Amino acid sequence: MRSAAAGTINLDMAGREVRIAGWVHRRRDLGGLAFLDLRDRSGVLQASAGPEWSSGAAMEAVRGLGLEDVVAIRGVVSPRPEAARNPGMATGDVEVRIVELEVLNRARTPEIPVYVPPEEELPSEKLRLRHRVLDLRRGELQDRLELRHRLILAARNYFHAQGFMEVETPILTKPTPEGARDFLVPSRVHPGEFFALPQSPQIYKQLLMIAGFDRYVQIARCFRDEDLRADRQPEFTQIDVEASFVQPDDIHAWCEGLMEKLAEVAGIEAPTPFVRLSYRDVMERFGSDRPDLRYALEIRDFTDVLGALDFGILRGAVARGGRIRGLRLEGGAHLARRQIDAIEEAARTAGAPGLLWAKAQEDRATGPLARFFRDDTRALLGLARGDLFLAAAGPDPVTSPALDAARMAAIAALDLPRTTEHSWLWVTGFPVFEDAGGGELAANHHPFVQPHPGDIHLLDSNPLAVRGLAYDLVYNGTELGSGSIRPHDADLQARILGMLGLGPDEIRLKFGFLLDALRSGAPPHGGIALGVDRLVARLSGAASLRDVIAFPKTTAARALFEGAPTAVADAELAALGISAGVRE
RNA sequence: GGGGCUGUAGCUCAGUUUGGUUAGAGUGCCGGUCUGUCACACCGGAGGCCGCGGGUUCGAGUCCCGUCAGCCCCGCCA
Numbered sequence: 001m002r003s004a005a006a007g008t009i010n011l012d013m014a015g016r017e018v019r020i021a022g023w024v025h026r027r028r029d030l031g032g033l034a035f036l037d038l039r040d041r042s043g044v045l046q047a048s049a050g051p052e053w054s055s056g057a058a059m060e061a062v063r064g065l066g067l068e069d070v071v072a073i074r075g076v077v078s079p080r081p082e083a084a085r086n087p088g089m090a091t092g093d094v095e096v097r098i099v100e101l102e103v104l105n106r107a108r109t110p111e112i113p114v115y116v117p118p119e120e121e122l123p124s125e126k127l128r129l130r131h132r133v134l135d136l137r138r139g140e141l142q143d144r145l146e147l148r149h150r151l152i153l154a155a156r157n158y159f160h161a162q163g164f165m166e167v168e169t170p171i172l173t174k175p176t177p178e179g180a181r182d183f184l185v186p187s188r189v190h191p192g193e194f195f196a197l198p199q200s201p202q203i204y205k206q207l208l209m210i211a212g213f214d215r216y217v218q219i220a221r222c223f224r225d226e227d228l229r230a231d232r233q234p235e236f237t238q239i240d241v242e243a244s245f246v247q248p249d250d251i252h253a254w255c256e257g258l259m260e261k262l263a264e265v266a267g268i269e270a271p272t273p274f275v276r277l278s279y280r281d282v283m284e285r286f287g288s289d290r291p292d293l294r295y296a297l298e299i300r301d302f303t304d305v306l307g308a309l310d311f312g313i314l315r316g317a318v319a320r321g322g323r324i325r326g327l328r329l330e331g332g333a334h335l336a337r338r339q340i341d342a343i344e345e346a347a348r349t350a351g352a353p354g355l356l357w358a359k360a361q362e363d364r365a366t367g368p369l370a371r372f373f374r375d376d377t378r379a380l381l382g383l384a385r386g387d388l389f390l391a392a393a394g395p396d397p398v399t400s401p402a403l404d405a406a407r408m409a410a411i412a413a414l415d416l417p418r419t420t421e422h423s424w425l426w427v428t429g430f431p432v433f434e435d436a437g438g439g440e441l442a443a444n445h446h447p448f449v450q451p452h453p454g455d456i457h458l459l460d461s462n463p464l465a466v467r468g469l470a471y472d473l474v475y476n477g478t479e480l481g482s483g484s485i486r487p488h489d490a491d492l493q494a495r496i497l498g499m500l501g502l503g504p505d506e507i508r509l510k511f512g513f514l515l516d517a518l519r520s521g522a523p524p525h526g527g528i529a530l531g532v533d534r535l536v537a538r539l540s541g542a543a544s545l546r547d548v549i550a551f552p553k554t555t556a557a558r559a560l561f562e563g564a565p566t567a568v569a570d571a572e573l574a575a576l577g578i579s580a581g582v583r584e
Numbered sequence: 585g586g587g588g589c590u591g592u593a594g595c596u597c598a599g600u601u602u603g604g605u606u607a608g609a610g611u612g613c614c615g616g617u618c619u620g621u622c623a624c625a626c627c628g629g630a631g632g633c634c635g636c637g638g639g640u641u642c643g644a645g646u647c648c649c650g651u652c653a654g655c656c657c658c659g660c661c662a
Contacts, residue, residue, distance in 0.1 A: 030619060109594065
């Protein structure tokens with residue numbers, strides 16, 4: 001049906017007869033001469049109908065075309081007249097002069113435009129999702145999905161070359177008590193019993209290690225029934241990796257090799273080895289476990305200088321064991337009050353009661369904090385003329401997220417220069433546990449993190465201080481992946497589960513199969529999972545994961561095109577032994 | 585579960601502040617003119633449950649209450 005793809009036609013093919021096929025992208029009818037832009041996945045090509053080279057029937061056929069009709073054209077590749085060339089179009093030097101045109105299929109008038117003029121807004125996302133096949137015809141989405149394909153292909157090839165093999169793991173799995181809510185699937189054969197869709201193949205890949213598949217990779221679909229965000233979908237894809245007889249450095253090296261390949265595909269820089277910073281370090285210097293290191297701005301501790309001032313709020317915070325940390329913004333004094341308020345608001349949203357600030361003006365300091373300054377305070381803080389100083393006082397778990405938010409807001413407000421366009425970072429040594437309140441512990445990553453050998457003695461005395469052999473891969477402030485070395489000792493694994501509040505019976509019921517497997521001769525092992533959707537979004541400049549997924553869900557977890565989820569017939573439920581408690 | 589923004593012609597948007605004849609524009613659609621266009625140009629036409637429901641009012645796209653949907657954020661989630 002086709003001898004060439006539309007986007008591949010060029011001047012070298014002048015004089016050749018070609019057959020092309022695709023969609024009517026646009027049409028321009030000048031009366032005695034008519035043009036149509038024909039689009040296929042490779043691009044857009046102008047076809048022309050004129051009395052000198054087209055039959056009357058062909059002319060009429062072109063006149064009768066509507067947008068998005070599907071046509072096949074037989075014609076001759078011709079150079080355009082010099083004055084009629086279009087340098088803004090990849091195929092702008094040529095056109096196909098139509099000899100014969102066949103309408104393969106008519107399209108109803110499109111509900112949303114496929115071609116959107118440069119300065120016009122895209123249709124609302126609601127309509128783009130409802131009429132997804134039309135939206136997907138746009139080159140932008142076609143390009144993003146192609147990039148996604150090429151990245152996944154490169155990842156598979158890379159890991160294969162490194163001796164990894166892909167093993168599929170079940171989609172119908174066992175519900176787990178930890179982490180996110182499960183999507184449940186009723187069993188017809190066993191009424192009243194349920195499968196869960198996997199939140200990740202975590203346990204299965206550990207079982208594969210125990211089974212001897214010492215280098216595993218899978219492009220794995222994962223499901224989590226939680227409320228959504230721009231960077232969160234209920235089903236998403238991971239490059240899931242696990243290997244035996246490894247240290248964290250081995251995983252890091254493989255991932256860095258992978259990112260070199262992927263960056264090459266995406267046309268960006270990923271110089272290896274990546275920066276490695278400890279969790280403790282990044283929280284101290286950036287207030288975040290996924291700092292954006294494209295900007296040099298760092299948080300500093302000013303407890304000594306500011307805690308000594310005659311200022312009750314600061315003294316009280318220090319007396320209660322808190323610290324005073326802040327940001328010194330060179331040249332920030334020119335920010336308007338409104339802009340500083342916006343930075344403070346960002347810090348408040350992140351959980352701080354407020355932010356204290358001072359401007360270092362010509363000969364004096366101004367702002368709420370400045371009137372408590374002593375003669376030497378400004379110098380001790382290192383403030384030069386024109387600087388803005390922001391500070392937060394209190395316990396680190398409060399001030400760190402607040403200063404992170406303030407840092408990012410200040411960077412935006414001051415339009416601070418980037419020191420690099422691509423910041424790749426390993427954050428290592430995450431705590432194994434986090435405080436769940438009420439004296440309870442929760443898993444910081446998940447319950448399958450090997451404690452740092454130097455911290456195992458703290459498990460009973462100070463579990464929150466126990467670092468794990470866990471690491472995150474961070475790119476430009478986005479967490480792209482997360483992994484760890486896993487406990488391969490069953491007793492240690494059981495002990496960790498117990499610390500998370502699971503009773504012996506529950507551990508046996510939920511994780512007995514894992515613990516039994518660990519006792520069957522489990523090799524030391526560890527791995528990582530990389531988020532494909534986020535990776536593609538970041539590398540393609542997409543604002544939302546929905547723009548790198550062919551058929552995404554809305555923020556209310558609905559599929560607008562096919563209309564899922566839906567109610568089902570009572571008889572269908574009855575066969576499953578369940579009844580739906582429908583909301584009023 | 586909570587907060588915010590948005591919802592007007594097939595699509596993108598004005599109009600809502602301060603309630604008042606017949607709700608507009610561009611584009612798309614339909615008809616016509618046009619031989620080098622490429623956001624073709626020009627002429628004409630059709631097209632509206634102003635998201636939905638209730639209320640206030642002589643009168644509601646506009647004010648009030650509720651509700652639904654999409655998006656962003658918090659909670660939640662790695």
